[in-house]
Amino acid sequence: MSLLCIICCFSGCNVRSYTQTQQSKDADETHKAKKRLNDKEESDKDGEDNKAQKGHSLLKKEKSGKSPSETADKDASAEGDGAGKYNADLKRFVKDFKMDYKAYNSHEEYQGYAQPDKDYLKLIYTGNIANILIMDNDYVFPDSSAAVLGDNEIQSKESFQIRRGINEIYARHGRIFTNEGQKHYFESRSWYNPSIPAQQFNENVFNSYEKENIRKLQKELDQRGEWKDAADIEGKAIAFLREAGINGFLWERFGSVDDNRFNINMIVYQMDDKSISYNQIRQELEKRNIEIDTDISYISRTNLDKLARRATGYGLADKVWGADEAYNKGSYIDTLDAYYLIHGDTNYIVFAGEMIDVDRDSVCILCNDFYSYNPKPYVVTLKRMDDGDFRFISIQNLYEDVGDSPGY
Numbered sequence: 001m002s003l004l005c006i007i008c009c010f011s012g013c014n015v016r017s018y019t020q021t022q023q024s025k026d027a028d029e030t031h032k033a034k035k036r037l038n039d040k041e042e043s044d045k046d047g048e049d050n051k052a053q054k055g056h057s058l059l060k061k062e063k064s065g066k067s068p069s070e071t072a073d074k075d076a077s078a079e080g081d082g083a084g085k086y087n088a089d090l091k092r093f094v095k096d097f098k099m100d101y102k103a104y105n106s107h108e109e110y111q112g113y114a115q116p117d118k119d120y121l122k123l124i125y126t127g128n129i130a131n132i133l134i135m136d137n138d139y140v141f142p143d144s145s146a147a148v149l150g151d152n153e154i155q156s157k158e159s160f161q162i163r164r165g166i167n168e169i170y171a172r173h174g175r176i177f178t179n180e181g182q183k184h185y186f187e188s189r190s191w192y193n194p195s196i197p198a199q200q201f202n203e204n205v206f207n208s209y210e211k212e213n214i215r216k217l218q219k220e221l222d223q224r225g226e227w228k229d230a231a232d233i234e235g236k237a238i239a240f241l242r243e244a245g246i247n248g249f250l251w252e253r254f255g256s257v258d259d260n261r262f263n264i265n266m267i268v269y270q271m272d273d274k275s276i277s278y279n280q281i282r283q284e285l286e287k288r289n290i291e292i293d294t295d296i297s298y299i300s301r302t303n304l305d306k307l308a309r310r311a312t313g314y315g316l317a318d319k320v321w322g323a324d325e326a327y328n329k330g331s332y333i334d335t336l337d338a339y340y341l342i343h344g345d346t347n348y349i350v351f352a353g354e355m356i357d358v359d360r361d362s363v364c365i366l367c368n369d370f371y372s373y374n375p376k377p378y379v380v381t382l383k384r385m386d387d388g389d390f391r392f393i394s395i396q397n398l399y400e401d402v403g404d405s406p407g408y
Helices: 020-038 068-077 081-095 101-111 128-135 151-155 159-172 180-186 208-222 225-241 247-251 264-268 278-287 301-312
Strands: 120-123 295-300 329-333 338-343 351-358 362-369 378-384 390-397 399-403
Touching: 151 208, 159 180, 159 208, 159 225, 159 351, 180 225, 180 351, 208 225, 225 351, 225 362, 225 378, 225 390, 247 264, 247 390, 264 295, 264 301, 264 338, 278 295, 278 329, 278 338, 295 301, 301 338, 301 390
Parallel strands: none
Antiparallel strands: 120 399, 295 338, 329 338, 351 362, 362 378, 378 390
16 A cells, blocks of 8 residues: 555635635636746756655555556646646656745635745655645546546546546536535535535436446446445544544644654543543642633543553553643643643644545545644544554645745
């Protein structure tokens, strides 16, 4: 499996509707950005393509049997010579760790949240799947409604693309998706007009090409190991990430569980341990003259140890765990052998998740947070346990802002 740790999907986290005037402005800005990108540094492409491959990636193999360059070249030319030239240039600048921010961020502009102040990005991780998502073509299979797709064209795609390609045919006819990951992805497409609820959608609208392409794409996906059960695996992994306490780990970014010092407060923040009564906690805090003016979350040390061990493989005594004492008011009550946190509102992360990669040992979920102050997409890589549960391997972003200098 390609244990890809960082992937990017340029979909906004605070979704807002746009007027036609705003969309036209966004499209014009994107056109200008593409032109600027095409005019840049034509002479530096030879010898630079391998630079990005030195970046950390857990992408170990290509399921399609194609090399990354073969697959990327095919994607780059799929929308015609103009789009192919743009995507080829974009791919080169991505691999060189520098690119025009406007071109990179044009899809985010379409979604309508504010541009960051910084002009350049540093790409941290690479891989075939990452490059595909960075280029982020508007269609997976542009001609799937007008011609039967060739076997080579289908087989060159990553599994998550084939799944999107099936749904793309439905999306062209306005089907509203109930799967949050697919819904989030298609709502970021410029052409998508959601208009028909899933339960009211009639497949009789498909023409003969679309029917045949759905059949061929589904057949290919079913032959790709764990992807045959994609919806079930994805659903269980996302349910795991939404559990109270487990969800608190999504505030972290780490490449290895072994090396990360997790903040206990972000876990305790979400807990309401039924083995301890609220009155017990409150009485102990009042004895210590601790002011309680907002909410209290709490969990016994025993249960926190179980949760930590389940999520990471480490108990509280097995490694160093962090606790930000300045983060609201949180600490340990020895008389109750429990941790508590006094806080306002909630830190629960609401996200749209889409499975990007899977094999028998692990699964990668692309996450886009809603209501976030830092709406960068990230990928959670989970180990699949023998009992059907999961355990964190990594949580990582694709890129970071690095200021005005493109010298990376």
